[in-house]
Amino acid sequence: MKKLIIISLLFSFVALSCRKEPEPEPRVIRAFVYLYNFLPGLEGVDWTVDGVQVPEEMHYSKYLTGGVLLDSTSEEIEFFVKHGVSGEVLASRLLQLEEGKYYSVMFTGTVEDPVLLFNEIDTGMPLSGRIKFQFFHAAVIQDSIDVYMGGTTPDKRVVTELGFNKLTDPFEAIDSDALLDITVTVHSEEYSEENVLLNSHYNGVVVSGASYLGVVAPFTSDPSSELTLWLISQPLEF
Numbered sequence: 001m002k003k004l005i006i007i008s009l010l011f012s013f014v015a016l017s018c019r020k021e022p023e024p025e026p027r028v029i030r031a032f033v034y035l036y037n038f039l040p041g042l043e044g045v046d047w048t049v050d051g052v053q054v055p056e057e058m059h060y061s062k063y064l065t066g067g068v069l070l071d072s073t074s075e076e077i078e079f080f081v082k083h084g085v086s087g088e089v090l091a092s093r094l095l096q097l098e099e100g101k102y103y104s105v106m107f108t109g110t111v112e113d114p115v116l117l118f119n120e121i122d123t124g125m126p127l128s129g130r131i132k133f134q135f136f137h138a139a140v141i142q143d144s145i146d147v148y149m150g151g152t153t154p155d156k157r158v159v160t161e162l163g164f165n166k167l168t169d170p171f172e173a174i175d176s177d178a179l180l181d182i183t184v185t186v187h188s189e190e191y192s193e194e195n196v197l198l199n200s201h202y203n204g205v206v207v208s209g210a211s212y213l214g215v216v217a218p219f220t221s222d223p224s225s226e227l228t229l230w231l232i233s234q235p236l237e238f
Contacts, residue, residue: 150177
């Protein structure tokens, strides 16, 4: 809150002094964050960023985006996640943010071992005819997984043996493959229908030239509920 007050005072000073001589507006320095709640077993949590509590409780499988004001081009910012009812601190982390960059901060893990995972978002544009993806495994009761796009032959496997609480590096897929079909299976050397966990379960529309975070997770906060694939649009620099 301190930074917000300082910036408000600076703007007020400019407004008063402009009667005499125009003053340049202060440069606002900010980074951008995507906050996620993908911890099965808890219905809702509260976030605190740099000492300021996010106004609304964040329920399971929800996310929000926002800007964090910085005092300099690079600054450490503290993130807290608290239990939505008891107020108990469940996880905290001090993160280095840089001006103009985008980050994901994922609250995940298990009720017994909650964690905050931090990742800088790659905002580079995919090549023509391609879609950029990252996949995250938040299905707490599942072992490692494979992901296929556009078929289930070995050449269509785009993610191999992704473990729980792990995030892939960004990769590009042929748009026609992603638009046709996305299949998630239990990891195995060869594809088998018996290992299929889900197939083409979108919560949005896949668009060529876009970037998505794909989260394999339970549909509800119940860890044993049916799995789904949450596809969340990511920012791109045009």
